[in-house]
Amino acid sequence: MAFCRRRRRSSSALVLPLILLLGAFGSASAQTDPLPSWNETATKQSIVAFMQAVTDRAGSKFVPPEQRIATFDNDGTLWSEQPIYVQFAFALARVKALAPKHPEWKTSQPFKAVLDGDMKALAASGEKGLGRLILATHTGMTTDEFTRTVMDWISTAQHPRFKRLYTDLVYQPMIELLALLRSNGFKTYIVSGGTVEFMRPWTERVYGIPPEQVIGTSFLTTYRLGTDGRPVLFRQPKIDFVDDGPGKPVNIQKVIGRRPVLAFGNSDGDQQMLEWTAAGEGSRFMGLVHHTDAVREWAYDRRSHIGRLDKALDEAAARGWTVVDMKADWKKIFSFE
Amino acid sequence: MAFCRRRRRSSSALVLPLILLLGAFGSASAQTDPLPSWNETATKQSIVAFMQAVTDRAGSKFVPPEQRIATFDNDGTLWSEQPIYVQFAFALARVKALAPKHPEWKTSQPFKAVLDGDMKALAASGEKGLGRLILATHTGMTTDEFTRTVMDWISTAQHPRFKRLYTDLVYQPMIELLALLRSNGFKTYIVSGGTVEFMRPWTERVYGIPPEQVIGTSFLTTYRLGTDGRPVLFRQPKIDFVDDGPGKPVNIQKVIGRRPVLAFGNSDGDQQMLEWTAAGEGSRFMGLVHHTDAVREWAYDRRSHIGRLDKALDEAAARGWTVVDMKADWKKIFSFE
Numbered sequence: 001m002a003f004c005r006r007r008r009r010s011s012s013a014l015v016l017p018l019i020l021l022l023g024a025f026g027s028a029s030a031q032t033d034p035l036p037s038w039n040e041t042a043t044k045q046s047i048v049a050f051m052q053a054v055t056d057r058a059g060s061k062f063v064p065p066e067q068r069i070a071t072f073d074n075d076g077t078l079w080s081e082q083p084i085y086v087q088f089a090f091a092l093a094r095v096k097a098l099a100p101k102h103p104e105w106k107t108s109q110p111f112k113a114v115l116d117g118d119m120k121a122l123a124a125s126g127e128k129g130l131g132r133l134i135l136a137t138h139t140g141m142t143t144d145e146f147t148r149t150v151m152d153w154i155s156t157a158q159h160p161r162f163k164r165l166y167t168d169l170v171y172q173p174m175i176e177l178l179a180l181l182r183s184n185g186f187k188t189y190i191v192s193g194g195t196v197e198f199m200r201p202w203t204e205r206v207y208g209i210p211p212e213q214v215i216g217t218s219f220l221t222t223y224r225l226g227t228d229g230r231p232v233l234f235r236q237p238k239i240d241f242v243d244d245g246p247g248k249p250v251n252i253q254k255v256i257g258r259r260p261v262l263a264f265g266n267s268d269g270d271q272q273m274l275e276w277t278a279a280g281e282g283s284r285f286m287g288l289v290h291h292t293d294a295v296r297e298w299a300y301d302r303r304s305h306i307g308r309l310d311k312a313l314d315e316a317a318a319r320g321w322t323v324v325d326m327k328a329d330w331k332k333i334f335s336f337e
Numbered sequence: 338m339a340f341c342r343r344r345r346r347s348s349s350a351l352v353l354p355l356i357l358l359l360g361a362f363g364s365a366s367a368q369t370d371p372l373p374s375w376n377e378t379a380t381k382q383s384i385v386a387f388m389q390a391v392t393d394r395a396g397s398k399f400v401p402p403e404q405r406i407a408t409f410d411n412d413g414t415l416w417s418e419q420p421i422y423v424q425f426a427f428a429l430a431r432v433k434a435l436a437p438k439h440p441e442w443k444t445s446q447p448f449k450a451v452l453d454g455d456m457k458a459l460a461a462s463g464e465k466g467l468g469r470l471i472l473a474t475h476t477g478m479t480t481d482e483f484t485r486t487v488m489d490w491i492s493t494a495q496h497p498r499f500k501r502l503y504t505d506l507v508y509q510p511m512i513e514l515l516a517l518l519r520s521n522g523f524k525t526y527i528v529s530g531g532t533v534e535f536m537r538p539w540t541e542r543v544y545g546i547p548p549e550q551v552i553g554t555s556f557l558t559t560y561r562l563g564t565d566g567r568p569v570l571f572r573q574p575k576i577d578f579v580d581d582g583p584g585k586p587v588n589i590q591k592v593i594g595r596r597p598v599l600a601f602g603n604s605d606g607d608q609q610m611l612e613w614t615a616a617g618e619g620s621r622f623m624g625l626v627h628h629t630d631a632v633r634e635w636a637y638d639r640r641s642h643i644g645r646l647d648k649a650l651d652e653a654a655a656r657g658w659t660v661v662d663m664k665a666d667w668k669k670i671f672s673f674e
Contacts, residue, residue, distance in 0.1 A: 212524070
């Protein structure tokens with residue numbers, strides 16, 4: 001309104017609003033902290049410095065916008081994975097819900113263990129038993145049916161310790177980091193060992209990450225005509241691809257076809273994704289979330305049966321990757337705190 | 338410059354530039370034809386009507402921006418596929434280039450046929466022979482090495498009939514359609530029977546489609562540490578997934594996780610992708626490029642050995658899908674005409 005007081009300032013009238021519009025985000029982020037849930041530690045400084053470097057067109061570390069790919073593990077990196085993976089809690093709930101249709105489960109392991117609440121017998125069934133539970137609850141239906149089942153469960157099921165929706169147990173500092181990356185032109189991806197269609201129904205709402213930017217373990221899917229003549233995609237009881245460890249860079253190449261500039265994980269299953277990211281040319285950022293806060297969340301690393309962080313922690317130390325100390329670096333872990 | 342002549346127009350000084358900036362595309366497309374290489378036929382009208390319907394927020398056919406996914410076959414849909422698939426021309430050139438390192442090829446089919454220029458013997462080697470040529474020339478190297486080979490070839494190799502770069506043989510009307518879709522908020526994808534990493538090095542430059550929006554047939558790839566200790570992704574001589582026919586909707590689900598709103602193909606290999614697109618709710622657009630112009634390009638359909646269009650043509654007629662008659666609907670086929 002003030003730009004047109006005098007006729008000789010008429011050229012500003014065109015230029016200034018454009019600058020204001022184009023620079024809107026830039027000035028907002030200069031004035032307010034885009035990472036308010038991070039303490040003012042070296043970790044936060046390394047993130048902010050990286051972001052400034054890759055977006056500084058005049059600097060030597062500039063990364064062209066189309067190359068700004070950031071990949072994040074999900075379980076233990078973006079949300080809690082204790083005491084059991086959320087997807088596994090979903091599988092247990094589905095076994096209970098489907099039991100009336102499967103009378104044979106009453107006498108067959110590992111299903112009997114789930115129905116009896118016998119966690120010891122369940123653990124004894126080992127990886128093979130857990131695999132059977134996953135297949136029995138995640139396959140044998142169309143993709144649309146599975147999506148509906150996930151949406152129904154995730155919108156009501158509660159975490160046993162926090163008595164809150166699982167989607168409340170996402171890490172607020174990481175939500176802020178995802179938003180900061182996107183505001184700086186990054187495409188943010190999830191690259192998870194969890195199965196891809198368990199995540200897609202809710203990642204856009206919770207993380208701002210659309211389905212097409214979610215990569216994960218997948219089941220064999222086949223195209224066929226349904227009974228009404230309409231085509232369906234049917235989920236077969238067979239793993240198609242395990243998106244973990246060396247599978248992560250392989251799947252990143254398969255789906256994205258570009259090497260990430262930034263990658264974040266929390267366990268040895270993310271080690272190769274970080275190595276692949278680190279091996280690219282130019283600016284790179286490799287991050288690990290280290291679970292060090294038994295009071296607000298959990299503390300675990302080298303000896304944990306879930307999200308073990310051992311070899312990757314050594315490699316991070318040897319190569320100078322950023323290790324987020326949850327207790328020291330995060331002012332707030334969950335938004336409800 | 339004219340907005341500030343009088344003080345009482347100062348409020349326009351702020352508002353007008355914003356409108357001009359925000360509405361730049363909208364007003365431009367209202368005034369200029371975004372599809373100048375299309376004749377004014379029913380086909381063009383159906384495209385324009387679809388675009389208006391899905392973007393009209395007040396209408397019953399509105400499609401929310403995040404759901405605007407458009408998938409395109411590549412060979413025969415976005416560029417010429419005659420007299421042989423471009424990727425196959427690349428394979429033949431690579432056999433010749435690699436022959437000095439493979440003396441055994443002089444006496445072994447189908448390599449001998451390629452080196453002798455004996456197209457009859459090559460054809461006699463059948464699909465199995467062609468598969469061996471593809472594996473021998475597309476695998477056995479790192480992803481980075483393969484990308485460099487493709488870039489070198491595609492920037493120099495010429496089409497035998499037109500004596501031009503293969504990337505000059507893209508269809509100008511389809512380039513305009515891709516741009517129109519993107520200007521209306523669509524994400525444009527390639528979903529091709531061709532191998533994905535043969536396309537990714539040049540699709541952004543030629544079609545405006547970035548690598549992460551290119552889907553195709555893939556080879557098994559493995560992660561390993563190179564001799565210098567740096568990780569590489571190595572292309573193994575084994576097909577991972579055939580992105581053709583029913584494989585197209587399967588791969589669309591795997592990679593995108595959303596059903597397309599618009600899909601375009603040109604052969605029976607695209608039939609299931611169009612069926613899957615058609616089976617979604619709300620507005621849909623299914624298109625087939627029918628090669629009807631033997632003078633400017635080629636004319637072929639039901640009996641062609643490349644890009645056979647037979648069952649899909651019948652289904653298009655039965656279900657009212659849009660069939661582009663290249664000769665009648667396209668004012669210009671290639672930009673160099």
